[in-house]
Amino acid sequence: MYTIGQLVKQFELSRSTLLYYDKIGLLQPSARSAANYRLYTKDDLQRMSQIFLYKEAGLSLEVIAQILDEQSNQPTAILEQRLNQLNTEISQLRQQQQLIIELLGKESLLRTSRVMDKAQWVAILKASGMDEQAMKQWHIEFERGLPEAHQDFLESLGIGQDEIGKIRGWARLE
Amino acid sequence: MYTIGQLVKQFELSRSTLLYYDKIGLLQPSARSAANYRLYTKDDLQRMSQIFLYKEAGLSLEVIAQILDEQSNQPTAILEQRLNQLNTEISQLRQQQQLIIELLGKESLLRTSRVMDKAQWVAILKASGMDEQAMKQWHIEFERGLPEAHQDFLESLGIGQDEIGKIRGWARLE
DNA sequence: CTTAAACTATGAAGCTGTAGTCAGGTCAAA
DNA sequence: TTTGACCTGACTACAGCTTCATAGTTTAAG
Numbered sequence: 001m002y003t004i005g006q007l008v009k010q011f012e013l014s015r016s017t018l019l020y021y022d023k024i025g026l027l028q029p030s031a032r033s034a035a036n037y038r039l040y041t042k043d044d045l046q047r048m049s050q051i052f053l054y055k056e057a058g059l060s061l062e063v064i065a066q067i068l069d070e071q072s073n074q075p076t077a078i079l080e081q082r083l084n085q086l087n088t089e090i091s092q093l094r095q096q097q098q099l100i101i102e103l104l105g106k107e108s109l110l111r112t113s114r115v116m117d118k119a120q121w122v123a124i125l126k127a128s129g130m131d132e133q134a135m136k137q138w139h140i141e142f143e144r145g146l147p148e149a150h151q152d153f154l155e156s157l158g159i160g161q162d163e164i165g166k167i168r169g170w171a172r173l174e
Numbered sequence: 175m176y177t178i179g180q181l182v183k184q185f186e187l188s189r190s191t192l193l194y195y196d197k198i199g200l201l202q203p204s205a206r207s208a209a210n211y212r213l214y215t216k217d218d219l220q221r222m223s224q225i226f227l228y229k230e231a232g233l234s235l236e237v238i239a240q241i242l243d244e245q246s247n248q249p250t251a252i253l254e255q256r257l258n259q260l261n262t263e264i265s266q267l268r269q270q271q272q273l274i275i276e277l278l279g280k281e282s283l284l285r286t287s288r289v290m291d292k293a294q295w296v297a298i299l300k301a302s303g304m305d306e307q308a309m310k311q312w313h314i315e316f317e318r319g320l321p322e323a324h325q326d327f328l329e330s331l332g333i334g335q336d337e338i339g340k341i342r343g344w345a346r347l348e
Numbered sequence: 349c350t351t352a353a354a355c356t357a358t359g360a361a362g363c364t365g366t367a368g369t370c371a372g373g374t375c376a377a378a
Numbered sequence: 379t380t381t382g383a384c385c386t387g388a389c390t391a392c393a394g395c396t397t398c399a400t401a402g403t404t405t406a407a408g
Contacts, residue, residue: 005385035373103249104253142298177355212356350407353405372387373385374383375384
């Protein structure tokens with residue numbers, strides 16, 4: 001049996017958090033002491049570590065509760081959905097990066113920032129021995145093996161949708 | 175003079191949002207009609223589009239208000255700070271992706287997901303004509319030109335910090 | 349001219365996932 | 379016995395809105 005303070009230390013979260021989980025029914029201690037203290041069993045700990053895991057994956061408490069309580073629903077679908085959501089979130093953040101770089105007036109900052117440019121990427125590939133032909137081939141292979149990731153990668157270089165469309169177009173054809 | 179509804183259409187946001195902006199003082203209409211309707215001037219529109227821009231960059235309303243109202247503070251520093259924040263946010267989301275892929279049992283999903291694997295990346299480079307030597311050179315160039323981006327990219331392939339450390343280590347030396 | 353739809357107003361409460369504060373009850377050790 | 383560490387429930391605050399309730403105004407149709 002563990003008190004609330006012990007869980008707080010184990011999982012490095014605040015007491016308020018556990019109180020809240022109790023209140024919303026996500027993690028309710030299996031017992032109470034004579035003095036009405038919350039007492040968590042090993043099963044509760046087990047449940048808590050599941051919650052922790054899913055939280056790290058970015059799931060909402062509501063969704064976590066669904067997974068844990070309605071056993072019928074296997075988590076696979078939910079996790080896949082979250083994976084998709086993550087893709088859109090990341091791409092939104094990348095758009096924010098590109099916008100800020102524009103606002104800052106490009107040149108000065110591109111060098112210091114960790115955001116890559118199309119030109120910089122091409123320069124690196126050239127410097128490591130790739131020629132035009134090899135790069136074309138690289139796009140083709142990328143598109144064949146991981147079309148979605150190809151799209152994401154080009155976006156991350158700040159290339160516009162129109163140009164991306166063209167590149168992927170001819171990469172698919174060959 | 176524009177009513178609140180006209181702004182709603184122009185900027186594609188909800189009326190409640192504008193009411194809220196009014197309340198917190200971020201965007202207060204310059205005038206009111208006889209019936210006490212909010213009336214926005216062209217200057218207000220101008221201000222709104224600035225707000226919109228900074229919002230797209232992911233700045234908080236509080237920070238936006240600072241930039242717009244305290245003209246002394248040039249936005250550069252704030253934007254650079256946001257750029258840094260974006261890097262950590264993106265890398266957190268990538269960690270969530272990797273975790274979910276683990277939870278899903280890897281193999282089945284890696285093929286359909288848009289997340290790249292080290293193996294997949296290497297396969298693409300090989301298929302487009304790179305050999306071991308060229309890849310080594312590629313790391314060296316990447317590290318020399320954009321060390322931070324190199325780190326980010328390796329992280330995005332799900333490579334552990336220890337291995338990343340090794341790769342960047344020898345890439346720096348040569 | 350009337351009436352209904354479509355607009356506008358104010359104010360309050362709700363949402364998520366915590367963090368923190370309060371006044372007090374409990375418990376083990378010195 | 380008294381300290382001090384722990385615990386209790388209940389409350390407030392945060393961002394950036396949304397929703398709700400209630401009501402006044404404008405505009406177009408009939």
